[in-house]
Amino acid sequence: MGRVVVEVMPKPEILDPQGKAVVGALPRLGFTQFSGVRQGKRFELEVDGDVTPEVLAAAQQAAETLLSNPVIEDVVRVADAATDAAGTITSEGVA
Amino acid sequence: MSAATLASARIGVITFPGTLDDRDASRAVRLAGGEPVSLWHADGDLQGVDAVVLPGGFSYGDYLRAGAISRFAPAMDAVVDAAKGGMPVLGICNGFQVLTEAHLLPGSMVKNDHLHFVCREQVLSVENTSTAWTNQYRPGQHITIPLKNQDGQFVADDRTLDELEGEGRVVFRYQGWNPNGSRRDIAGITNERGNVVGLMPHPEHAVEAGFGPDGEAGPRSGTDGLGFFTSVLASLVSA
Numbered sequence: 001m002g003r004v005v006v007e008v009m010p011k012p013e014i015l016d017p018q019g020k021a022v023v024g025a026l027p028r029l030g031f032t033q034f035s036g037v038r039q040g041k042r043f044e045l046e047v048d049g050d051v052t053p054e055v056l057a058a059a060q061q062a063a064e065t066l067l068s069n070p071v072i073e074d075v076v077r078v079a080d081a082a083t084d085a086a087g088t089i090t091s092e093g094v095a
Numbered sequence: 096m097s098a099a100t101l102a103s104a105r106i107g108v109i110t111f112p113g114t115l116d117d118r119d120a121s122r123a124v125r126l127a128g129g130e131p132v133s134l135w136h137a138d139g140d141l142q143g144v145d146a147v148v149l150p151g152g153f154s155y156g157d158y159l160r161a162g163a164i165s166r167f168a169p170a171m172d173a174v175v176d177a178a179k180g181g182m183p184v185l186g187i188c189n190g191f192q193v194l195t196e197a198h199l200l201p202g203s204m205v206k207n208d209h210l211h212f213v214c215r216e217q218v219l220s221v222e223n224t225s226t227a228w229t230n231q232y233r234p235g236q237h238i239t240i241p242l243k244n245q246d247g248q249f250v251a252d253d254r255t256l257d258e259l260e261g262e263g264r265v266v267f268r269y270q271g272w273n274p275n276g277s278r279r280d281i282a283g284i285t286n287e288r289g290n291v292v293g294l295m296p297h298p299e300h301a302v303e304a305g306f307g308p309d310g311e312a313g314p315r316s317g318t319d320g321l322g323f324f325t326s327v328l329a330s331l332v333s334a
Contacts, residue, residue: 014250017206069160071203072250
């Protein structure tokens with residue numbers, strides 16, 4: 001069974017009241033090093049077979065039509081969860 | 096439609112899973128002199144109604160985004176088609192959110208800037224009195240109707256906001272206090288044609304003395320919301 005991960009974030013120009021509330025709470029726990037927080041959404045879409053390019057394309061389309069509202073949000077990532085789990089994406093880029 | 100058939104003007108009120116204010120909206124239609132028709136979200140047949148109200152509530156628990164899932168209900172496909180043909184459509188609160196998700200109105204609603212649920216009697220100015228739902232008000236008239244929401248902050252990019260202002264499509268603006276951080280104090284807007292109107296506050300809760308906001312005639316005497324429903328009946332008569 002395959003899984004596609006879709007991540008959606010509020011657009012940079014939209015004030016994110018939830019992120020603002022979280023950043024306000026962090027210093028109360030001693031986390032003073034974080035100056036900003038933005039809160040987004042992560043969806044995991046399961047498919048019975050493999051994550052093919054067609055499945056990814058369909059996930060991209062679903063992300064743009066239902067999972068996000070382009071007026072207030074950006075789809076920042078549509079990816080095969082298995083590839084990520086294998087750790088092929090590192091801080092230096094795709095290994 | 097002639098004045099003789101005014102009483103038979105049929106206004107549909109759609110119930111989605113999680114809708115709260117459908118009964119109040121139907122009652123408002125009746126008090127204004129129309130015939131309310133209950134419509135179910137899963138039914139794509141609007142039963143020949145002359146206008147539609149999308150009432151407030153928390154359809155689908157506001158999951159995903161407020162109004163996002165209701166937008167895909169079979170009844171909404173019919174509403175989108177009818178609205179494009181000129182049928183009057185009013186979206187109140189969650190109904191407004193559904194209208195933006197359905198792209199019948201621009202912009203969107205996000206969480207109130209202060210993060211709290213708000214419930215108060217809110218003063219609005221009526222800035223456009225040529226829509227199907229506001230023709231019985233005076234330009235600039237101040238009305239007081241209840242406001243109750245968590246995701247009520249109207250947002251849109253500056254180009255869209257300028258367009259709305261330039262075309263006179265800002266129908267209501269918050270007066271005295273902006274209760275949710277809405278851009279340019281916008282409480283409600285309309286489409287180019289003026290048949291589709293959406294707003295966050297609730298006119299259907301201010302239609303009957305004894306149950307409305309405090310008014311000049313005493314506590315709970317306010318009926319400022321009734322004009323929405325008499326307006327649509329008037330627009331159907333003149334149509």
